[in-house]
Amino acid sequence: MPARLQGETAARSPAPRALASVAAPRAGRAYRTRSLAAKIALIPTILVMVGCYYASVTWTVYISMTRSFLLPVYRFAGIAQYERLFATPRWQVAYGNMFLFGALDIIGTLCLGVLLAVLLDRAVRFEGIFRTLLLYPLSISFIVTGLTWQWVLSPTIGVQQFVRGLGWEGFVFDWITQPDRAIYTLVFAGIWHQSGLIMAIMLAGLRGVDREIWRAARVEGIPTWRTYISIVLPMLRPLIVTCVVLIAIAVVKSYDLVVAMTNGGPGFSSDLPGKFVVDFEFERANIGQASAAATVMLGSVVAIISPYLYFELARKNR
């Protein structure tokens, strides 16, 4: 037992045993001074992290609990801003839209992404071409994506006009100009932009599945589609959860897409929290309301990631 321990230490330190006893104190000091350089190198990062992130978050959250309007006021006022915020019709729409858009976007993107991953996992030929075509939207900005879909869905130049030109004169597809439908058009663009990411993540997962499982399923005579639904995809549940978390966070953060596609309109029918905050902060200069809305966004992200991080860490520590 001691022999093995000794062997291990010898193996771990590259210096010969004889030298080690002499060199140990010096190496120890050198080690400390050198890691001092590492500590100094970390100072800017820590300053940015604490100053720009944690202190700023605290600042915003605190402002949301004051009566700040045009300028920040620092006297504590409890939840007055939140009461006002949730009584504001525009916020009610924006907040509700986040859940509506979020639910549809998560379901749509996840289903399409997983379907594509399975299809590509099966299709051996031309995989490179398919991958290239499915992933390119990811490289395009949300601004270009939003403008493109705005043009495609615009009743005067897009799909509606095209179908009418084919001879079906009464065809109507004007969701993007309808207050109660505009939010759904964002889902098209969201799915188009994000499915590739889910496909890439899931495809990597599918490729990592043990070949023995497939062989066993084939021996048992289980059809391929059944193997996916009942065995392979449930095995990848942690990965699917990660995907859902990723899309959900993107939904809470989304801003550019709605700005380029509908600009929150018609009226404020397709508004989202991200746009509400920026508009209230920089156009209406209502810092109190903007901070309260931003804090709600932060709360939504925390509600999404804290259970996720908790389980992820628990899983990794096991």
Added chain:
Amino acid sequence: MTTARRHARIGRIGLYTLLVWICLFFSIPLLVVISTSLKTSDEVRTFSIFTLPTAPSIAAWIKAWSSACTGLNCGGVRVGFWNSVRILVPSVAISVLAGAITGYALSHWRIRGANMIMLLLLICAFIPYQVILYPLVKTFSTIGIYSSLPCIIAVHVIFGLPVMSLLFRNFYVGLPEELVKAARIDGAGFWRIFVFVMLPMSVNILIVATILQTTGIWNDYLLGLIFAGRDNMPMTVQLNAIATTSTGIIEYNVNTAAALLTALPPLLIYFLSGRYFVRGITAGAVKG
């Protein structure tokens, strides 16, 4: 046996058909935009954007590049293009380097609390921009650099730091510890090991990080809108301003050409770098 094989064959045909249809859904928006940008102004006014141009011309591209108007400024998107380049180069260089140093310091130097710092950085990557915009604006105004090139560069470095650090840390943790130990025995210090041992081994991850930051910063809209100021307006901000200008007749051919010009640099990076791009996107997905 033959029926089974026939079933398999039908299955495969169905599979490829479905894939082709989905690929069409993915490529149609791009094709439509390309075809519209090649049309003449008359054609754009009379037909839907789904029809093909009868006489393709690059007039709209030239106009978008050199004389499209944002309000009263008619300098075309080239103004925004060069602004974006000026923002991009220093931002990418600094944020990648900062991420590499942080990731390296947190991986092989057994600093107490390294894991805690990593966790705190990871949490930062999830925070929506909106939550910290106002404090940052206030801070930059107080220092006196708000709405300037240094300001937008600093902001990009700040927002890139968590993901870059995580990316490099995860990479460096995977390198054998003996490398650093051997270099240390030879008397090399923190910076020498970084420059002569770690950096030469990080070519792949440097490419991934550079691509991730380049596309991310090029495609940014919100930060450019708020922090860059009028004189450094990046291309995405200018494009949106051009496309949403509602005075006069909307020139869709010019607008689509401007959109394509804006999308071109990241698209080129994507088509040229393939797998690196995908690696970066999946690694940096939290950034959203």
